[in-house]
Structures are given as structure tokens and as C-alpha cells.
Amino acid sequence: MAESTPLRVGIALFPGFQALDAFGPLDCLNVLSTTHPLTLSVLSSTLDPVTSKTSMTSPHAIGQQIVPTHTFATAPPLDVLLVPGGVGTRESSPAVLDTIAFIQKTYPSLKYLITVCTGSGLAALAGVLDGRKATSNKMVFHEMKALRPQVDWVPRARWVTDGNIWTASGVTAGIDLTLAWVAEVYGKDRATAIANEIEHTPHSDASHDPFADLYGL
Amino acid sequence: MAESTPLRVGIALFPGFQALDAFGPLDCLNVLSTTHPLTLSVLSSTLDPVTSKTSMTSPHAIGQQIVPTHTFATAPPLDVLLVPGGVGTRESSPAVLDTIAFIQKTYPSLKYLITVCTGSGLAALAGVLDGRKATSNKMVFHEMKALRPQVDWVPRARWVTDGNIWTASGVTAGIDLTLAWVAEVYGKDRATAIANEIEHTPHSDASHDPFADLYGL
Numbered sequence A, B: 001m002a003e004s005t006p007l008r009v010g011i012a013l014f015p016g017f018q019a020l021d022a023f024g025p026l027d028c029l030n031v032l033s034t035t036h037p038l039t040l041s042v043l044s045s046t047l048d049p050v051t052s053k054t055s056m057t058s059p060h061a062i063g064q065q066i067v068p069t070h071t072f073a074t075a076p077p078l079d080v081l082l083v084p085g086g087v088g089t090r091e092s093s094p095a096v097l098d099t100i101a102f103i104q105k106t107y108p109s110l111k112y113l114i115t116v117c118t119g120s121g122l123a124a125l126a127g128v129l130d131g132r133k134a135t136s137n138k139m140v141f142h143e144m145k146a147l148r149p150q151v152d153w154v155p156r157a158r159w160v161t162d163g164n165i166w167t168a169s170g171v172t173a174g175i176d177l178t179l180a181w182v183a184e185v186y187g188k189d190r191a192t193a194i195a196n197e198i199e200h201t202p203h204s205d206a207s208h209d210p211f212a213d214l215y216g217l
Helices: A019-032 A094-109 A119-125 A141-147 A173-186 A188-197 A210-214 B019-032 B094-109 B119-125 B141-147 B173-186 B188-197 B210-214
Strands: A007-012 A038-044 A080-083 A112-115 A159-162 A165-168 B007-012 B038-044 B080-083 B112-115 B159-162 B165-168
Touching (some): A007 A019, A019 A038, A019 A173, A038 A094, A080 A119, A112 A173, A119 A141, A119 A165, A165 A173, A173 A188, B019 B173, B019 B188, B038 B094, B080 B094, B080 B119, B094 B119, B112 B119, B112 B173, B119 B141, B119 B165, B173 B188
Parallel strands (some): A007 A038, A007 A080, A112 A165, B080 B112, B112 B165
Antiparallel strands (some): A159 A165
């Protein structure tokens, strides 16, 4: 990939997104951006800060607020779209519905679509996973299957690639997926350097999945 | 710990904090808060959003913006203070200087001080690590030692506890530290449940440290 052409990355956020689904991959990209030009657009329905807190969990639940850079309506052209999961994917908030519509609209022009955890459920609802292999969070895997049976859901995987779509299992699997994606796009050395910088020993085998056993899949 | 007494957690943010240093531990606490009452204060020098981007790295560097809930001056009483690291710790930004002063001021009333990565450098500069065992990021370990030789810096550790101070090695070590801390404070079962929910296989041995070898420590 030409060093002079920034890869244009976007992330879709909605209330109740899982913070680490977003910030595992984003922090790998933050480190990547110190050597390879990237642009990042943080997208949501409005420019108001987006909370990782959801009304569906306990009333005590805490969360953090992230500032979008663009709305879905004002998003620049993107090469990569990152879609986190979280309890919020199960609410029909305007931002969740907008995320599904945005995936549907932008997928044809993306170089890569990357989802983490139940983010693949939103990609499934957008129809872009039909007939494709994909994975998701293992604790709610049956829920994902029921959401869109047209998807070839893979129960045992840390992450799955099918064409230009990369789907990770739950939460921290997004870090391993992102390092594998960096290895493919920017080379193994760059991925290893990022892993060493964040002191992470990645699962480099995409089929490694103790959580498939744990949840009886 | 009584279920009815919320543990009051604060996190100190400054420009150029490492996003995953903050969001690894925070996401564990987000999940914990669905079963155990917690309050979270996101602290910085002003209420303006705090960026994880730093001017010290490449001009291309990307980052994300987090909204504080309080300034250091308006922070409520805290039981736990979490201090991330990042390239920003090496800049003398007002928020970094305020973080050091805040650690110094609040440490005597804290139940726990938790640092990730070079966040321990800020705790060291605050003087609260003098004569204590602590660890830090392994890539810049010698820099940390030089910052405050009065600290008993431990070169080989995923994390270190000394009294009520918990210090993690680089970035993702913060996740393992936080799960170990949850196990101590809320019990092993709750820590395991969180690890399973975020699909993380934690390093439960605090002395596990392949990065000490990698960086020749």
C-alpha cells in the first residue's frame, strides 16, 4: 500500500456500543497511524457525544462519551468501516438504524468492512453478510443466527474473513482481528511491532476459540 | 464489599493518553457496573473533550476524543483512581501536571490507585511510589527508572501490587490487572464472568512477562 495515500477509516458509534469493541481496534490503528497515514472519521447520527452506556443494562451502569467527527449524512468517502457491537445493537435507537443503513449504502465502495462482537449482527441486518461466512460474540451466538439465517455463521472462530469482510468474535477478539488485518494489509512486521508496543501476545490462529466450547457451540 | 455502596472510580485523562490503557480497564468496569454499583468520574483539567492524539508522534497520528465529567478541581471524593499512560505522559501539558498534582493530593484518601503503562511514571513523579514496588511499559522501562529511582521498579511483571497500589505493564496488561483487581475486590467468579463476557483469556500470573525478555530487561 502506497505510504502517501492515507487509508480512510470510519467507525460507526451508537448508544450502548461496547467500549473495548471500538477501542481495541482503534488503539491498534492509533499506533499504526504513527508510521502509516490514516484518516479516522467517528460517525454517528448527530455530532453529540455518544455514550457506551445503555439503558438496557442495570440502572447503575457506567459508560464513557466519545465525540463524533461526522454524522452518517456528512461522512466522507471511506476505505474501511469498523462496526463495534454491544448491548446497544439490540436497541432500535436512531443511531443503530442509521448504522445499518450506512453499512448497506457504503459497503459497495469499501475496501474492507470490519465488525467486532455483535457488530456483525448489524452488518447481517444490512444484508451484506448474506451467503458469507461470519462470526460474532459467542455468548449471544444463537441470537445472531436467528437475526439473519441467510448468513453462514461460523460458531468456532476468533475471527472470520470472507472476501473483504472481517468479523471478530466477542470484544477482545477485535484486537486479534485488527493485528491480523494489519499483517495482511501492511505486512507481518508492522503487525508484530504494534503487538509488541501494546504488549499483547495475539492469537494468530483465527480458529482459536475457547469461548465456543464455553458457550456449548 | 456491600452491594449497596457504590465504589467511586475516577480516571485521569490528558492529551496523548493511550486509548487502550484507559478503555481496557474501563470496559471491564463497565461490565462490572451491570451487577455491582460503581460511579465513574472522567477527570481532566477542563471539561473540553480530551484527545488520545499527541503532537509528539507523527503529524498523521489519529486519535479519539473523550468527554470529561469533572475537572480535577471539581472532582468528587474517589475510592479508586485510574491513571493511563501514553506518549502524552512525556509532555508537560497542563493536564499531565494536574494529573501528577491530583495523584499526590488524593492518594491519601484512596482505597486503590491503579496505573497502566507509563501512568506509573506520573504516580512516581507524584512521589507516591517511593520505596514501593511498581512496574511500567517495558519498551520505555529505563526511562521510567530514570524518572524516579526512589521507586523499586520491577522489570519482569505483567502487573505489580504493593499495598493499595496496582501498576500494570504496557497497554493490554491493564486488562489483566483489572481482572485480577476485580477478583480480589469482588471475588474470582465475578472476574471470570467478565473475562468470559469480553472473550479474554487473562494472564492470571502477575509475573508472566514475555516483553521483559523482548526488551532485554
